[in-house]
Amino acid sequence: MAKKLMKGSEAIGEAAIQAGCKLFFGYPITPQNEIPEYMSHRLPQIGGTFVQAESEVAASNMIYGAAGSGERVFTSSSSPGISLMQEGISYIAGSELPVVLVNIMRAGPGLGGILPSQADYFQATKGGGHGDYRLLVLAPWSVQEAADLIQDAFDLADFYRNPVMILGDGLIGQMMEPVEFHPDRKPCKELKPKEWAATGCKGDRPTNIINSLFLDPAALERHNHKLQAKYEAMARDEIRCAEYGTEEPYDVLIVAYGTVARVCVTALEDLKEAGIRAAMVRPITLFPFPYAQVRAASEKAKAVLVVELSCGQMVEDVRLAVEGTRPVHFYGRQGGMLVTPEEVVDEIRRLLTVPQLEADHA
Amino acid sequence: MQNDVIMAGFGGQGVLLIGKMLAYAGMHAGKEVSWMPSYGPEMRGGTANCTVVISDRPVGSPVIQCPRAVLAMNLPSLDKFESALKPGGLLLVNTSLINREPKRSDVRVVKVPANDIANELKNPKGANMVALGAYLGATEAVPLEEMEKLIRETFASKPAVVESNIQALRRGYELGRAQSQGEDLP
Amino acid sequence: MLETVFCRTPALADVTTHYCPGCTHGVIHRLVAEVVDELGLRERTIGIAPVGCSVLAYNYFTTDFQEASHGRAPAVATGVKRARPDLIVFSYQGDGDLASIGMGEIVHCANRGEKITVIFVNNAIYGMTGGQMAPTTMPGQIATTCPLGRDVELAGYPIRVAELLSTLRTPAFIARASVHTPLYTVKAKEMIRRAFRHQADNRCFSLVEVLSTCPTNWGLPPAEATSWLEENMLPYYPLGIFKEPGGEDRAPSPLGEKR
Secondary structure (H helix, E strand, C coil), X not given: CCCEEEEHHHHHHHHHXXXXXXXXXXXXXXXXXXXXXXXXXXXXXXXXXXXXXXXXXXXXXXXXXXXXXXXXXXXEEXXXXXXXXXXXXXXXXXXXXXXXXXXXXXXXXXXXXXXXXXXCHHHHHCCCCCCCCCCEEECCCCXXXXXXXXXXXXXXXXXXXXXXXXXXXXXXXXXXXXXXXCCCCCCCCCCCCXXXXXXXXXXXXXXXXECCCCCCHXXXXXXXXXHHHHHHHHHHHCCCEEEECCCCCCCEEEECCCHHHHHHHHHHHHHXXXXXXXXXXXXXXXXXXXHHHHHHHHCCCCEEEEEECCCCCHHHHXXXXXXXXXXXXXXXXXXXXXXXXXXXXXXXXXXXXXXXXXXXXX | CEEEEEEEEECCCCHHHXXXXXXXXXXXXXXXXXXXXXXXXXXXXXXXXXXXXXXXXCCXXXXXXXXXXXXXXXXXXXXXXXXXXXXXXEEEEECCCCCCCCCXXXXXXXXXXXHHHHHHCCCHHHHHHHHHHHHHHHHCCCCHHXXXXXXXXXXXXXXXXXXXXXXXXXXXXXXXXXXXXXXXXX | CCCCCCCCCCCECCCCCCCCCCCCHHHHHHHHHHHHHHCCCXXXXXXXXXXXXXXXXXXXXXXXXXXXXXXXHHHHHHHHHHHCCCCEEEEEEEHHHHHHHCHHHHHHHHHHCCCCEXXXXXXXXXCCCCCCCCCCCCECCCECCECCCECHHHHCCXXXXXXXXXXXXXXXXXXXXXXXXXXXXXXXXXXHHHHHHHHHCCCCEEEEEEECCCHHHHCCCHHHHHHHHHHHHHHHCCCEEEECCCCCCCCCCCCCCCC
């Protein structure tokens, strides 16, 4: 199929449709309105259904209902809306339903702003709503990768019976880039029929009940163990990350995800020209986090620099990965301000000054 | 080799459209491209702008703080982006609507009376095409033929529009090229 | 040879419920199950359970079920029905669930004309949490969060859900029934039957508000609770059909003209 120039939001919508999703329930919020707009236009053309919900709370419960019937469904929102959806998301995780969620992050807290941010990393990767649960979180850095990951997200959601979140930022949603779809794409996991779905109780089969209520504490503990085993399986089988320049010797390892990693790639090129040795690991799955890969890459560096559009969230996972064996520094911008390659270069130059290195290793 | 440009003007002047066309033509010419609009309240009326990157390598940041080129279709756009331009960069000024001289002396200025030329061609909506042509003439970011091909495809159902827009594009191209000859590209 | 003249209807599970003595949830469950069976809908019916006393409703029916979070049953039902329009979807909700935390969801669900059936059980109190004031608690009625009785100056008047939803322009079947005596119960079943019929015919949204007793939290023996409902709730919550598809026009009278 030929490449098309598409907005990230539209590519996400189209990718969902190509993944066989015919249902969208959502509520408008900037900067992701192009996703519901695209779905409202496209879904009726293919016999699907678009519902503009009365709120994000309602939308999250609508996708919960639709997923319970065994159909592929997705929704999208941006930070404040995702906060409102946490109720439904916790129920979806607790009831083990496959849904795909897209969070096009904007700057917070509160109403915040509408410009790009990565300040919802904690919310996305550490649970988000009440109870012990995790989303499988995928972070694209380009429009093409967003389209590819959306399709994988539906397969992963079905396979694990777990919500999968695509965590992007305003840049991913708004920018246009060439994108190519692969209609003959095969699912990335082997999928079974959804025999658990509530589709009408035929004959004598036991009723299918979609539920997260366990009043017996022992049963609820067993249910929690079952969920945890699933998250462990994800950590074993689903980690994705990309490495840049790690085959050469380097002094500084950058860790960045999403669009920030693109800025850092430009910085890596500038550093190379300046004779400074640096490399990068880019986590693509944020949960499960590539702890082992980050640890291994850090061992070849003198210091690690984490770059984020937040006040420092993923940096905590990087510190867990490195376990104090290397100094881990942080550089971030907030409020919708973006990191520039020049800033990353300057920060790395500073880290490599003698006083800083001495302080690091004191 | 990378070309990047911020194109800015009033909403309705068609800067987002020519930005997209530039990205499309770049993609067709086999380059890596990105197009990034300004978004939010500022895009509801008032000024609009977009950043286009055309590169031989995968595009790093689609947002450029200090672009290699600025196309200012109106005065507020010149006021906003002139200072951001990279030293040695290209400043395209729509002199039909901008009545002041650029303040920067360390950049290359190409003056394009885009609206006057468009009016002269009896294609008053084609000022953006004139400006796009001037950018191509001054940078060769994508070949002129590639853009003409794109115009033919985009407006295939309206042959009159195709011809008048190609005419506007060529006029701009010549102007951009004439003002850039003998100068090094940034 | 003995003839069976009365038995459990198949859509009702053969289990003991957790409901308090004198509570009318069991009666309402039975009416729903009978209607589902009589219309031959059991194998394609999905129930949506609420949060409240009927949170475990999925254990008492032999249809597939989905548990909703508090107040969101109409949103969950929307999701199921839109995903599988061939299914029959009903939500079963109490007054705190539907008329307080879930007011937004029920209004918009009805207004979109989702072709689902809502069984709204109004017993004028929060049951499961232990007798707090509900949006439908009567003026002067004592509850644990209005120990001196509902003060309409502070808490406003009870919300009449059937009347409220009847003002929506979108076609719907909206009725109120009661189950405090056998005769009223027979009428309630007919209302519920019509509601499911409208859904089965793919016609419109349907809701039956059913007045119910809560002897435990009202602090009354069951028989007295029945009388209390008749004396206090019936005058404020009149029974009948409030809206049927086709009866949408509610033109206001011009100023100064008598209706």
